[in-house]
Amino acid sequence: MTSITEVAAERDAFANARGKWGWFLLLGVAFIALGAIAAGNLFYATIAAVFYVGVLMTAAGALQILHAFRLRTWGGFFLWLLSGLLYAIAGAAAFTNPALASAILTLLLALLTLASGMFRLLIGFRAKPTKGWGWIIASGVVTAVAGLILIVGWPVNSIWLLGLLLAIDLMFQGMTLIGFACQLGTIP
Numbered sequence: 001m002t003s004i005t006e007v008a009a010e011r012d013a014f015a016n017a018r019g020k021w022g023w024f025l026l027l028g029v030a031f032i033a034l035g036a037i038a039a040g041n042l043f044y045a046t047i048a049a050v051f052y053v054g055v056l057m058t059a060a061g062a063l064q065i066l067h068a069f070r071l072r073t074w075g076g077f078f079l080w081l082l083s084g085l086l087y088a089i090a091g092a093a094a095f096t097n098p099a100l101a102s103a104i105l106t107l108l109l110a111l112l113t114l115a116s117g118m119f120r121l122l123i124g125f126r127a128k129p130t131k132g133w134g135w136i137i138a139s140g141v142v143t144a145v146a147g148l149i150l151i152v153g154w155p156v157n158s159i160w161l162l163g164l165l166l167a168i169d170l171m172f173q174g175m176t177l178i179g180f181a182c183q184l185g186t187i188p
Helices: 004-018 021-040 042-070 077-096 098-126 133-153 161-186
Strands: none
Touching (some): 004 021, 004 161, 042 077, 042 161
8 A cells, every 4th residue: 555655656756757858768869779789789688688798796795705705704714715706707707798698698598598489388288278278388388489589599699699689678668668658748
């Protein structure tokens, strides 16, 4: 249950956002432009995606190492430290060999997509007595087939697949921001 003050605070936040709808629109256009640029050169977009993951992994590894030293007296110190070191090394490896990192990330994506489809198929067959179970099966088939296609195309698709996903994500974010801006600009 929300209180009157929470509702008022939410209303004020959206009132502030309404006054800045043009910035949401501009950001949406910029994201679509960046997505188009990424789609225009999927190889460099893939490298950018790998570097992005590398930065995140290196930072997370460094934070985990710091965390290990803060818990030095705890019995799990060496496990935290080792985990942080491995994570940071994996992140740094993305910078030293982005092609290998791209291949590994693409294979991981393909395997997880296949596994997700297989689990949905299993869930769908277990839900057979329930109305609408066929939709779950259909979703599982499509996802499993997509995973198989990615696996069959590996390692060649590791040159462009992550870049394509980045381009699609940027474009969808851009469309979402533009739609949100239009709603903000028209809601009284």
